């Protein structure tokens with residue numbers, strides 16, 4: 001799966017610009033599905049018929065956080081605005097990938113005092129991107145205002161753990177692709193690769209409207225607490241299994257979905273952990289309120305340094321998430 005994860009995470013596709021990743025995902029799954037559709041917002045919806053059963057929807061968002069160029073000064077420096085939850089602290093010193101060129105993020109400061117103050121109170125007014133060009137005209141050719149950029153950061157293979165930009169949520173995409181490849185489902189399996197999650201769960205707000213699934217599960221990253229002085233009110237550990245979400249700040253997983261996933265994991269001897277995320281949310285929040293309402297939950301992958309250029313996951317969690325979802329799709333009988 002490493003190659004797949006590398007390919008997905010290294011693709012440029014910020015929110016609202018998901019063309020490339022959509023093409024790659026479709027290419028990966030096309031021999032393993034019974035049909036697909038690209039809806040009006042750009043969501044990719046694929047399905048695989050079951051032998052009977054109900055409708056199970058798995059969703060992962062395919063966009064990634066990024067920045068957009070807003071203004072170019074006379075010396076060719078670019079000002080930016082966030083696309084999704086990207087912190088200026090993570091941007092400082094990082095490299096930005098624009099489709100035509102790469103640039104380095106720098107910080108303003110005419111005196112040491114000002115520099116220290118700017119670091120302490122960092123915001124988007126204090127930073128700029130430098131693409132190594134000396135004037136406005138040339139920069140405007142390469143990065144006209146309105147151009148979207150993403151982190152430029154390598155895929156790092158650490159053995160059982162891998163690191164890249166955009167694990168959020170290409171790791172969810174990789175898991176669902178793998179489920180589609182491996183399963184002969186009993187239930188009618190729908191997978192949605194949705195757009196613009198990072199700017200407000202946009203794609204997933206409508207993606208399930210026509211499907212009307214019996215159960216929907218968002219597959220996304222979550223936080224961690226197993227680093228020095230990690231959050232003491234959480235217990236998420238990399239490598240201890242995929243996390244069955246109880247709640248986050250946007251939704252409460254349906255109790256029946258939580259119980260189902262837990263029971264299935266125990267029956268199949270798949271390690272799992274329980275997640276209560278203190279801040280953040282997933283597409284489950286809007287899947288839940290689609291149409292007359294959809295029974296929804298989230299399966300999460302504990303991920304270190306979320307929204308930084310170097311998001312780390314443990315491949316054991318990824319593999320166990322695939323196993324759990326394959327079991328869910330294949331188990332005969334009622335979904336709940």
Ligand SMILES: [Zn+2]
Pocket residue numbers: 168169198307
């Ligand atoms: Zn995110």
